[in-house]
Amino acid sequence: MSRPPRHRLDCAPGCTVEATLGLIGGKWKGVVLYLLFEEEVLRFNEFRRRLPNLTQRMLTAQLREMEADGLIDRQVYAQVPPKVEYRLSARGRTLEPVVRALKAWGDAHIPPDSLAPPAAAA
Amino acid sequence: MSRPPRHRLDCAPGCTVEATLGLIGGKWKGVVLYLLFEEEVLRFNEFRRRLPNLTQRMLTAQLREMEADGLIDRQVYAQVPPKVEYRLSARGRTLEPVVRALKAWGDAHIPPDSLAPPAAAA
DNA sequence: CAGGATCCGCTTTGATACTG
DNA sequence: CAGTATCAAAGCGGATCCTG
Numbered sequence: 001m002s003r004p005p006r007h008r009l010d011c012a013p014g015c016t017v018e019a020t021l022g023l024i025g026g027k028w029k030g031v032v033l034y035l036l037f038e039e040e041v042l043r044f045n046e047f048r049r050r051l052p053n054l055t056q057r058m059l060t061a062q063l064r065e066m067e068a069d070g071l072i073d074r075q076v077y078a079q080v081p082p083k084v085e086y087r088l089s090a091r092g093r094t095l096e097p098v099v100r101a102l103k104a105w106g107d108a109h110i111p112p113d114s115l116a117p118p119a120a121a122a
Numbered sequence: 123m124s125r126p127p128r129h130r131l132d133c134a135p136g137c138t139v140e141a142t143l144g145l146i147g148g149k150w151k152g153v154v155l156y157l158l159f160e161e162e163v164l165r166f167n168e169f170r171r172r173l174p175n176l177t178q179r180m181l182t183a184q185l186r187e188m189e190a191d192g193l194i195d196r197q198v199y200a201q202v203p204p205k206v207e208y209r210l211s212a213r214g215r216t217l218e219p220v221v222r223a224l225k226a227w228g229d230a231h232i233p234p235d236s237l238a239p240p241a242a243a244a
Numbered sequence: 245c246a247g248g249a250t251c252c253g254c255t256t257t258g259a260t261a262c263t264g
Numbered sequence: 265c266a267g268t269a270t271c272a273a274a275g276c277g278g279a280t281c282c283t284g
Contacts, residue, residue, distance in 0.1 A: 015153070017228060019228045020224045020228035025143055027140070035136060055258060055259070055260095056266080057258075057267095057268085058258075061256090082267080102223075103139045106137075179248090201245095
């Protein structure tokens with residue numbers, strides 16, 4: 001077995017749809033991916049700055065999973081103040097059409113008022 | 123408020139990506155959608171026959187959520203043996219490119235051995 | 245036939261504190 | 265800076281039984 005799927009799949013016709021969702025369907029993976037498409041390369045705390053509501057624990061977990069799934073590359077610099085860079089892997093980059101489709105649909109069909117702003121509801 | 127989002131969103135740049143995933147990201151919604159793209163119209167037990175591992179509870183829940191999200195239409199016939207038909211709504215149909223992108227990517231990039239067959243692993 | 249109602253457990257997500 | 269460890273809450277998914 002190469003990738004022990006995180007959630008059980010039972011191959012109905014649309015199986016690969018679920019499989020793909022399993023890879024990017026976390027609560028944050030989509031955003032992480034999206035940011036990497038935009039920024040090319042990001043460090044741990046750069047993610048945190050851009051995603052204030054995302055805890056370290058979650059960020060680490062998501063990053064680790066995506067790395068394990070071969071979607072992103074993690075480059076560690078052996079320095080005194082640690083430095084780790086994240087960027088899309090070749091495989092990760094193939095997801096661009098998918099993420100773009102997701103975003104395009106969302107932009108066009110999601111009512112803006114269902115997108116709760118982080119700290120602007122008063 | 124039109125759609126009280128099922129999971130909290132905190133609008134980072136790629137927010138709508140997550141929002142879209144929130145609509146189709148359940149464990150079964152992708153398949154349900156996919157089946158409706160194929161079959162056009164399906165009844166409750168027809169879903170169940172095609173998705174043996176999906177419980178009524180889950181099926182009902184998924185169907186209800188997708189209905190609440192305006193993705194599918196639910197047509198009830200007031201008959202003695204109840205009859206309910208499900209089909210994609212106009213809004214639901216707009217998801218086709220998304221689902222197809224998801225499936226296309228999965229078909230091309232998901233290693234087949236990570237797609238556990240329902241009852242064929244021996 | 246098409247659900248509704250309950251009960252239960254796992255997984256995900258989150259808040260906090262600590263470390264090399 | 266870039267995590268790890270622990271603890272607790274919530275949500276998701278499931279099994280079973282019941283009903284109009």
